[in-house]
Amino acid sequence: MGEYTARYTVVIEKDGEPVLDATLASLLRGVREHGSLLAAARALGIPYSRAWDQLSRAERLLGARLVETWRGGARRGGARLTPLAEKLLALYEEAEHRLERCIGPQAPRVVAAGEPDLVVAHSHDPLLGLVLDRLRGEGLRVESICAGSGHALAMLSLGEADAACIHLYDPETGEYNRPYLERYWLGDAVLLGGFQRQLVLALRPGLDTAGPDEVLEMIARGRLRIVNRNRGSGTRVLLDHLLQETARKLGLEKPMVRGYDNIAYTHTEAARQVALGRADAALVLRYVAESHGLPYLHVAWERYECYSPRERASSNPVKALAELLGSDWLRALIENSPGYRPLEGPS
Known part of the structure; x- marks a missing residue:
């Protein structure tokens, strides 16, 4: 003992x-x-x-x-x-x-860590995890910080990260990411690469619905319980916009959401809660919904993009990340992953 x-x-x-x-x-x-x-x-x-x-x-x-x-x-x-x-x-x-x-002094606990070659702050994504693991396999010391898109941009702005991978929708312009870069004084940031991801409403098995609009209405009226994402997450920003628009169309002063403070820090955790019956619905990646065997309804294709400040984009670790994001290896991975497609067109 x-x-x-x-x-x-x-x-x-x-x-x-x-x-x-x-x-x-x-x-x-x-x-x-x-x-x-x-x-x-x-x-x-x-x-x-x-x-x-x-x-x-x-x-x-x-x-x-x-x-x-x-x-x-x-x-x-x-x-x-x-x-x-x-x-x-x-x-x-x-x-x-x-x-x-x-009672006398108690020994402090301090954990030392080596300095990384590359710090990537990001929103949760399974494919990005594979990209960063491949960089580690090539000998780079990569620190991966899953902080959510908003926090990732804050870290980039403060110089605490070399790259930020984000997916933030701006309702005013209908664009992803670029408007937020301007707000964080990162208008000259360099796009390293990325991909498009399909967001879906993952549903509790057996839930009978006609489509995503009906599910959003049921959520806004408090008839379905959700699992939400953490503050600063791009997925939460989009869900807030969708629910506010739904409430406006229904003539509600504001959405009456059950489970709004039930927080999951990753798409995987959110889907798992739905699969376990702890929530009726969650806005997650199609890739994750399928991996948990959940029925789902299409909501949007979004741009998941990685940026670096211009003064850091020429460093060897950041260039290695950019090369991998534009590689044939990643394109093949995207083509064989449900709910993903290559990043095309302007950001």
């Missing part, structure tokens, strides 16, 4: 809700030291998406920012703690000192 140990930790609460625990305190210290949330997450050995989510949750509960970001300078940007974060961290550290005086 293994050895059992008890561990004590400090948690700062607001109105009974925890807002600052040991992990977030370590992240804030890391931001203070490195000037970067990504570097802080690496030092702790936790996924960037988890670090971002924990920070975002605390900021929502507090109703104020804990970390400020900016662009410019030699490193194209950075991050720093707000006065509120400094105040909360000081409160946390004082409580830590009091706890230490009672």
Whole structure:
């Protein structure tokens, strides 16, 4: 039988809700030291998406920012703690000192990581995963951060990623990605390549519907329970637009969606929840719906594109990614994967 140990930790609460625990305190210290949330997450050995989510949750509960970001300078940007974060961290550290005086010091846990050759921030996609694995097989140290399209662009803007792979629909222009690049001051970003993907409404087996419009109406009226994607995801941006348009056509003030806060971080996780009967529908990739044996209805073909800042596009690791995205190997993979087709026409 293994050895059992008890561990004590400090948690700062607001109105009974925890807002600052040991992990977030370590992240804030890391931001203070490195000037970067990504570097802080690496030092702790936790996924960037988890670090971002924990920070975002605390900021929502507090109703104020804990970390400020900016662009410019030699490193194209950075991050720093707000006065509120400094105040909360000081409160946390004082409580830590009091706890230490009672029970003695506890050893910190630090995980070191080597510096990657290529950092790719992206929205979830099975084919991109194969692309990045192939680059690793060719000897590149690739760090893959599945942060969602919006967060991926933020990382690119701050210089924390070499490439971002995104699929963000802009209802005003009817275009994908380019309008968002402008909003993140990345108008000169270089398109490295990509593909088109088919988005579908995956349905619980046995659900009888006439078509996607009927399913969207049932979701907007609260008659079907969904599993949603995380904040900042391109899939969530599109679903929000579709449901708002549906509600407008139905004369509803807003959609009455059941399961809106039931979050899945990947298409695979979303489809699995539908397959297990935990949700009635989810907007996912056709490729994933088929792999889970789910019935589905076509919604849209979207552009999944990878971009790099112009000043980084000429680096050897980024060029290796661009070459693979334009290779015959990937084209053959696309042609043999349901719900994918080559990227053609203007972005």
